[in-house]
Amino acid sequence: MTCTAKCTFSSITLDWSSQKSTDESEIDGYTVKYRIKGDKRFTIKQIDDPSENTVFLDGLKSDTDYEIKVYASVDGDESLFFEKKVTTEISMARSLLLLSKKKDKEDGKLDIYQMEPESITILAKDVRRCDMISGYDDDKHVEKTIMLLGATGSGKSTQIDAMFNYIAGVSFVDDYRFELVHLTKEEEDKLGKQYVSQTNGITCYRIPWKDDSSIKCKLCVIDSPGFGDSRGEEFDKTIPEKVKNLFQRGIRSLDALCLVVPVSCTRLTDPQKYVFSSILELFAKDISDNIFIFLTYDDGAAGYPVALGALREADIPFKEDMYFRFNNANVFKTEHSDDVWRKRNNSFSRFFDKLMTLPSVSLSSTKEVLDSTAFLEIQLANIQKTIGDQVIDIMNIKEDKQFIENNEKDIESNKNFTKTVQVKEPIIESHSYASLNCVSCQKTCHLGCWVVGSWLIWTCEVMSESRCRVCRCRCGTETHALQYFTHETKTVTKTETLEELKRRYDVAKEGAEGRKDIMDKNRASLKKSLEELNGIIKQVDENIEKLRTKAVKPKIKSMDEYLDNVIAKVKDSTVDKTNYERVQILQNVKKAVSSKTSLTDLVTDI
Incomplete structure (x- = not known):
């Protein structure tokens, strides 16, 4: 009779040829008994099918000697069929x-x-x-x-x-x-x-x-x-x-x-x-x-x-x-x-x-998803800041328009007067963390940028082909720096005269022509601001579409959802007299995006 043993560190597989007993009677089954050499107790495994000529013993110790005895059952009587000593492999x-x-x-x-x-x-x-x-x-x-x-x-x-x-x-x-x-x-x-x-x-x-x-x-x-x-x-x-x-x-x-x-x-x-x-x-x-x-x-x-x-x-x-x-x-x-x-x-x-x-x-595709998601987060903050600046512009435009209409004759006669105006003043805010700033634009492009050194600025999510996607002029990496401050704006209320109002709109004409020139430039200023926002919205929409097609579970699935998030953040921010205006502008922007009309069309609503 032949018997082969295949070992791993935790198992032994025995394979033998089916045998007849010495008196030619049929074998009814097998009883397999095995133990670690030197142990007193055997573990028993029963095989009821006499045609089965293999047994798999698992859960064994590695690098250990085992004694195995196989008994054949014939008409209810057991006799030793064969015995074997096997050593498991080292694990x-x-x-x-x-x-x-x-x-x-x-x-x-x-x-x-x-x-x-x-x-x-x-x-x-x-x-x-x-x-x-x-x-x-x-x-x-x-x-x-x-x-x-x-x-x-x-x-x-x-x-x-x-x-x-x-x-x-x-x-x-x-x-x-x-x-x-x-x-x-x-x-x-x-x-x-x-x-x-x-x-x-x-x-x-x-x-x-x-x-x-x-x-x-x-x-x-x-x-x-x-x-x-x-x-x-x-x-x-x-x-x-x-x-x-x-x-x-x-x-x-x-x-x-x-x-x-x-x-x-x-x-x-x-x-x-x-x-x-x-x-x-x-x-x-x-x-x-x-x-x-x-x-x-x-x-x-x-x-x-x-x-x-x-x-x-x-x-x-x-x-x-x-x-x-x-x-x-x-x-x-x-x-x-x-x-x-x-x-x-x-x-x-x-x-x-x-x-x-x-x-x-x-993870190259995942890197694109990461960059798109991060860029959306950056642009969300950018839109909020842009909206904040625009609210001031729009409030001034509205107040200027109302003031000019109410004081039409005084302006045309060049009469002296004063009025209040909200002025945005650039300021620097220090932080314990670094942000990516554009030295040329004097703008913070990525708040809390994770890039560890100036030689890696090109890896920041705002960069594409070494050009910044946040800067107005798409400045290169060479004009950007990691700095422990951000560029912000502070709004202050100032009093101005008619001459200062004209200088603000760069108007030299007098009388009715001067008043009309102020209003035209007033609207042009708003249009330029809305064009900038339009460009940001377009970038955001492109990234949302990229996420929708590439991400397993896109964070933002549509432009409407994205703008709803922006509106919610504005509503949750510190309440002041500009909050209502900000929300109104964003809701008008959302309507324009949904109807696929240019944001510059909003000028007529002011």
């Missing part, structure tokens, strides 16, 4: 024990080993890269990069640790486990605090492929901060910005965007909706096929997971074959069955098999 985990730091035992039974990074690189504020094992850059295997997103309490950190234990080949019967998640000193101080995410920033864990690894690639795992905890909405709003910084400075492609959600979740909370949507707004449509759902706290209940319905209801896109269920209860415990461990490993195996079939998604 990746064994070598990692030397590279990690032993912590206190978990429940007094398991040794916990904390993986210590070989090196840590700061990529941006609150964004770092941890090389957990040396040799990542020299590794020629295909690279896969995955990002995990989840609310505080969703089990994201444990999911990452469970994944690493799977990759390392840790078995349920092993008396040790690994922790991959590496906390900063500040994050360690929060351990044990309820309802607070342990993770503050974004960490990229890089794991090179090893001969005894469970996967066929080198892997970069991106861990993001948990959201929806006691730190509130303001902290949640920083997470998309941190992801954006990572994309701009840390990684060039992504293979999987993994959303971590408890399997029993019946509806997404507002923080979950906000962060998931905000992150998806950063991506181009080509990421759609690479969105995975990790369902945690799986109790094995049958039926369609309710969490998937909650994701659908929240308009989170994913394919039906892209969700995986995980129960991580026994990653750092021993009281749960090895069946839970086996099911989790099967889920990881299916996930990585699927991952290997998917092409990497270049």
Whole structure:
């Protein structure tokens, strides 16, 4: 009789030829007994089908000698069919024990080993890269990069640790486990605090492929901060910005965007909706096929997971074959069955098999989405500022017009008088952060610009082919500088005479001709201001269209929606006597855009 054994670090597969018993009777089935050499107790596995000539034994210890005995059953009587001694292979985990730091035992039974990074690189504020094992850059295997997103309490950190234990080949019967998640000193101080995410920033864990690894690639795992905890909405709003910084400075492609959600979740909370949507707004449509759902706290209940319905209801896109269920209860415990461990490993195996079939998604299209989204935000602030300036112009124009009509005879007779006027005066406001200013235009083009140095100004979202899209004259990068102040305007009320009114409109004529000249130039000034706003609106519309065609989940879907946001921001701003005028102008602009008429037509409404 022949018998072959194939081993991995956690399993043995035996294959034998079907045999007749010595008395030629038919074999009814087999009983397989196996144990670690030197142990007293056997683990038993029953094979009822006599035609089955293979057995798969899993959940074994690596680099361990096993004694295996196979008994054949004939008419209810068992006799020894064959016995074999087999040694499992050495797992990746064994070598990692030397590279990690032993912590206190978990429940007094398991040794916990904390993986210590070989090196840590700061990529941006609150964004770092941890090389957990040396040799990542020299590794020629295909690279896969995955990002995990989840609310505080969703089990994201444990999911990452469970994944690493799977990759390392840790078995349920092993008396040790690994922790991959590496906390900063500040994050360690929060351990044990309820309802607070342990993770503050974004960490990229890089794991090179090893001969005894469970996967066929080198892997970069991106861990993001948990959201929806006691730190509130303001902290949640920083997470998309941190992801954006990572994309701009840390990684060039992504293979999987993994959303971590408890399997029993019946509806997404507002923080979950906000962060998931905000992150998806950063991506181009080509990421759609690479969105995975990790369902945690799986109790094995049958039926369609309710969490998937909650994701659908929240308009989170994913394919039906892209969700995986995980129960991580026994990653750092021993009281749960090895069946839970086996099911989790099967889920990881299916996930990585699927991952290997998917092409990497270049973030070049996502970079365009990021730039368009950022430009829209910049232009939103620009429109508000422009509207603020125009309100002053329009109020002056209206007051001038009314004054001229009321004092027609006095103006024509050149009679002395005084009137009040709102004057915009340029001022400088200092800040603790840098903004991108145009030295030529004396204008702030990007408030709070993230660019780290003058040599990188061309990478700012306001730049296109090294020309600024905010400046009136589309000035080049050479006229721009990162400065710790912004150019603002302050409105002051002044008293002016007739002569000063004429000088303001550059009018030298007297009498009725002078009055008409003032009114003509009055309207020309408004028209020029509206033409500038028209140009901004056109740029915004182009970017909205770009987002609509390229983004997975466009932040703004239409010009109407964009202008509604601007109007809402104006209404929520400090109330003063100009607020009503600002809202009226914006509503007139919205009507003009909807009817596709030029904004300069609004001159006739003044």
